[in-house]
Amino acid sequence: MRSTSNTIRTRSTVKAAATVLAGALALSLTACGSDNDKSGGDETTGTKASGDALTLPKLDGTTLEVAAVWTGPEQANFKKVLAEFEKRTGAKVTFVPAQDPIINFLGSKIAGGQPPDVAMLPQPGAIKQAVDKKWAKPLGPEALKELQKNYSQGWQDIGKVGSEQYGVYYKAANKSLIWYNAKVFENAGASEPKTWDELLSTAQTVYDSGVTPFSIPGADGWPLTDWFENVYLSQAGPEKYDQLARHEIKWTDPSVKEALTTLAQIWGKKDYVAGGADGALQTQFPNAVTQTFTGGDQPKAAMVYEGDFVQVNIAQTDAKVGTDAKVFPFPKVGDTAPVVSGGDAAVILKDSQGAQALATFLASPDAAEIQAKLGGYLSPNKNVDPAAYPNDVQRRIAEALVAAGDDFRFDMSDQAPQAFGGTPGKGEWKDLQDFLKNPTDVAGIQAKLESDAAAAYGN
Numbered sequence: 001m002r003s004t005s006n007t008i009r010t011r012s013t014v015k016a017a018a019t020v021l022a023g024a025l026a027l028s029l030t031a032c033g034s035d036n037d038k039s040g041g042d043e044t045t046g047t048k049a050s051g052d053a054l055t056l057p058k059l060d061g062t063t064l065e066v067a068a069v070w071t072g073p074e075q076a077n078f079k080k081v082l083a084e085f086e087k088r089t090g091a092k093v094t095f096v097p098a099q100d101p102i103i104n105f106l107g108s109k110i111a112g113g114q115p116p117d118v119a120m121l122p123q124p125g126a127i128k129q130a131v132d133k134k135w136a137k138p139l140g141p142e143a144l145k146e147l148q149k150n151y152s153q154g155w156q157d158i159g160k161v162g163s164e165q166y167g168v169y170y171k172a173a174n175k176s177l178i179w180y181n182a183k184v185f186e187n188a189g190a191s192e193p194k195t196w197d198e199l200l201s202t203a204q205t206v207y208d209s210g211v212t213p214f215s216i217p218g219a220d221g222w223p224l225t226d227w228f229e230n231v232y233l234s235q236a237g238p239e240k241y242d243q244l245a246r247h248e249i250k251w252t253d254p255s256v257k258e259a260l261t262t263l264a265q266i267w268g269k270k271d272y273v274a275g276g277a278d279g280a281l282q283t284q285f286p287n288a289v290t291q292t293f294t295g296g297d298q299p300k301a302a303m304v305y306e307g308d309f310v311q312v313n314i315a316q317t318d319a320k321v322g323t324d325a326k327v328f329p330f331p332k333v334g335d336t337a338p339v340v341s342g343g344d345a346a347v348i349l350k351d352s353q354g355a356q357a358l359a360t361f362l363a364s365p366d367a368a369e370i371q372a373k374l375g376g377y378l379s380p381n382k383n384v385d386p387a388a389y390p391n392d393v394q395r396r397i398a399e400a401l402v403a404a405g406d407d408f409r410f411d412m413s414d415q416a417p418q419a420f421g422g423t424p425g426k427g428e429w430k431d432l433q434d435f436l437k438n439p440t441d442v443a444g445i446q447a448k449l450e451s452d453a454a455a456a457y458g459n
Helices: 014-029 072-089 102-111 124-132 141-150 153-157 182-188 196-208 221-236 238-245 254-267 276-280 285-290 310-314 353-362 365-374 392-403 427-437 442-457
Strands: 063-068 092-097 118-121 167-174 177-181 303-305 325-329 340-348
Touching (some): 063 072, 063 353, 072 310, 072 353, 102 124, 118 124, 124 340, 167 353, 167 365, 177 310, 196 254, 221 238, 221 254, 221 340, 221 427, 238 254, 254 442, 310 325, 340 353, 353 365
Parallel strands (some): 063 118
Antiparallel strands (some): 118 340, 167 340, 177 303
16 A cells, blocks of 8 residues: 555644634635635735845856646746746746646656756655655755745645655645635525535525536546545545545445435536536536636526635636635535645755755745735745735635644545546546546446556555
C-alpha cells in the first residue's frame, strides 16, 4: 500500500474543527448580501510599505521558468505575481503552460533536458512522485524561514516528504461551497439549505419554478470527485475518509455504496441536471459556472457546486458576487457539514538562487496579497491581510480557512496516486463520469473504482 502518512498529518480533532469552520462559513456567507464587488480587478501589486516588504536578492540576468496547469484568468493573475518578483529582483520569469497530469508533462520536459525551474503541483501525491523520481529539490533556509513564519504546521506538513520540506502551498481552495443565482432563488421562494434533505427540497422548489437546479461540469472528472468527497466526508466521517484516501479500506466498502447512492439522488434525476447526463458530460467547468450566472432570471441552472475559485469564472459574467451570485456551505449529509480543502504547491526542480528566491517570495504574504486582490484566489498564508481580498465573501472564506489552523481535510483524490486521482479519462475521474452517465449501477462503479485504485496504489 502506498502510504501518505509522510505528507498528510493525522488530526484527531478535525471533526470538531470542521464543525467550527462550517459554522463560521455559514455565518459569514449569509452576511454578504450587500457586497457588490466583482471578483476581478486591475491591481497588479499588493506590496507593503517598503520598510515591511520581503527582502529578496538581486537577480539581474537570471532567467526562470514556472510551470502550472492554470489557464485563463487564473494564469493571467498569477503572471502579475511573477511580474512583481521580476520587478523586485531583476530576474526574467516565463510561465510555462502545463497539461494534466502535470507529472507526465514534467517527465517529458525532464527527459528532454528542459525542466522548468519551479512547478506548481496540485496534489500531495504529485509532490511525493517528484521526490521519488529525484526531480524535486528541498527548500533552502530562506524559503523555510518564510514558510514557518506564515503557515500553520498542517499546511507545512502536506508539503513535506519524510522530514524534508519540498512544497510551498501558495494557493488553497475551500471546496465545500455551492454557488447560486440569487434572482432564481428569490423568484422561486427558495432558501439556503443546511442539510442534504433540505438541498433536495430546495432543488425541487427551483425546478417547480421553471429552472433546472444544478449545473454539473461532467466533462471534467475532478469536480465529480469533489462532489463525492463532500458527501463521503460528511456521511462516513473523517476516519473513514482518511482510510479510503490511503486505500486502507476498499472502494467496495458499504460506506462508498452509501455515498454513491446519496449522490444518485441528484445525479440520477435528469431533470435536476442542466442538459441531463449527456449534456453535463459535455460541459466543462468554466461553462458550468457561467451558464449559472447568465440568462437573467432564466439561466440554464440555478446552482453550481465548487470551491471559492468559482469567483474567477463568475467575474466573466455580469453577475456580482454577494448580490447576483451568492454561496452557501455544502450541506451536511451526516452529523457534520464537510470541509474539504485543496491547493497548489510550488516545488523547485532546478536548484538555484533564483528558484529558491521565487519559492521564498511565494511563501510570503507579499506575493499572496497581489493575487488576493484580483479575486478567485485563497491563500493558506496566515499573515495575508484579509483586507486584500476584493469582497466580503472571499474575505470571510479566507478568514475561516486560516482560523481552522491545522484542522482540515485535504482533497482525497489529490492525495491518491495521479494514475487514480488525477488523470483525465482514467481512474476515479473516468469512473465517476461513467457513474454520472449511469447512476443506477452503484455496485459496478464500486468494482471499477476498486480495481483502478488497487492498480494505482499497488495493493
